[in-house]
Amino acid sequence: xxxxxxxxxxxxxxxxxxxxxxxxxxxxxxxxxxxxxxxxxxxxxxxxxxxxxxxxxxxxxxxxxxxxxxxxxxxxxxxxxxxxxxxxxxxxxxxxxxxxxxxxxxxxxxxxxxxxxxxxxxxxxxxxxxxxxxxxxxxxxxxxxxxxxxxxxxxxxxxxxxxxxxxxxxxxxxxxxxxxxxxxxxxxx
Amino acid sequence: xxxxxxxxxxxxxxxxxxxxxxxxxxxxxxxxxxxxxxxxxxxxxxxxxxxxxxxxxxxxxxxxxxxxxxxxxxxxxxxxxxxxxxxxxxxxxxxxxxxxxxxxxxxxxxxxxxxxxxxxxxxxxxxxxxxxxxxxxxxxxxxxxxxxx
Numbered sequence: 001x002x003x004x005x006x007x008x009x010x011x012x013x014x015x016x017x018x019x020x021x022x023x024x025x026x027x028x029x030x031x032x033x034x035x036x037x038x039x040x041x042x043x044x045x046x047x048x049x050x051x052x053x054x055x056x057x058x059x060x061x062x063x064x065x066x067x068x069x070x071x072x073x074x075x076x077x078x079x080x081x082x083x084x085x086x087x088x089x090x091x092x093x094x095x096x097x098x099x100x101x102x103x104x105x106x107x108x109x110x111x112x113x114x115x116x117x118x119x120x121x122x123x124x125x126x127x128x129x130x131x132x133x134x135x136x137x138x139x140x141x142x143x144x145x146x147x148x149x150x151x152x153x154x155x156x157x158x159x160x161x162x163x164x165x166x167x168x169x170x171x172x173x174x175x176x177x178x179x180x181x182x183x184x185x186x187x188x189x
Numbered sequence: 190x191x192x193x194x195x196x197x198x199x200x201x202x203x204x205x206x207x208x209x210x211x212x213x214x215x216x217x218x219x220x221x222x223x224x225x226x227x228x229x230x231x232x233x234x235x236x237x238x239x240x241x242x243x244x245x246x247x248x249x250x251x252x253x254x255x256x257x258x259x260x261x262x263x264x265x266x267x268x269x270x271x272x273x274x275x276x277x278x279x280x281x282x283x284x285x286x287x288x289x290x291x292x293x294x295x296x297x298x299x300x301x302x303x304x305x306x307x308x309x310x311x312x313x314x315x316x317x318x319x320x321x322x323x324x325x326x327x328x329x330x331x332x333x334x335x336x337x338x
Contacts, residue, residue, distance in 0.1 A: 034251065058259045170199060170202045
């Protein structure tokens with residue numbers, strides 16, 4: 001009896017991939033490429049880079065499917081998202097860091113007037129605030145706030161304790177809130 | 190369980206402003222605390238404004254054929270994979286979860302240096318001194334600062 005690979009769970013698909021099953025690999029890619037892309041995009045803020053990272057992660061899996069070992073206890077998705085996150089971290093380290101906030105030019109030298117900032121400028125500023133956060137805080141924010149991953153899963157993906165993850169989210173939001181209040185006028189500190 | 194304003198603020202930061210989505214054990218105390226405090230209601234509204242700003246963050250969808258591109262690339266990849274020592278070490282470090290490729294490059298350079306060292310040691314062992322070198326050593330032994338010992 002032929003079983004439709006789209007009905008198989010991740011670990012069964014991985015078993016087939018280990019035996020060279022390309023169809024199973026295709027199912028896995030279709031199942032997770034978008035989610036991986038969203039995570040990567042939130043971490044590298046570039047469509048092209050995020051697509052490259054997702055492709056690299058899947059190709060690594062295709063070349064060496066035994067890298068994921070179910071006996072180690074991690075769910076496939078947790079392990080694979082961690083692979084994507086690590087690739088994003090590598091990518092960010094290679095990239096030149098952004099300049100200081102002071103480099104930004106404001107229409108009247110007063111950044112506090114959000115009416116003066118158009119949508120594109122607001123997004124660029126927000127992007128810069130987020131990219132200035134430490135890696136771990138940025139990852140926590142991307143996973144929990146933007147992607148709605150549960151705190152437990154996010155902690156597993158990042159390889160940190162739950163407390164450390166929650167602390168990272170809090171710090172990230174507090175830092176951002178101060179900057180948002182100062183430059184974009186949203187919320188209070 | 191009663192929730193004080195400090196705890197409430199922390200939970201809002203950690204779990205977001207949608208209290209109905211909080212973990213079960215803190216959801217009801219959170220809702221009760223919110224109901225009974227104008228200060229917390231103002232705090233929540235403020236956080237909601239802040240979250241709306243965060244959600245303005247730019248997002249671009251991937252190209253629709255991303256999955257298909259990955260699948261086609263994997264067809265080519267399995268056949269064309271080069272069997273080099275660099276790939277071997279890269280995979281090895283990947284296996285151990287070392288994310289930095291610079292470390293892989295560094296390790297490969299160390300290995301090359303080690304192999305070179307062995308090769309030099311093998312072809313020029315320290316015990317093999319030429320007769321010319323032996324003569325120089327003898328002169329150095331016999332003469333010290335121009336005087337014959």
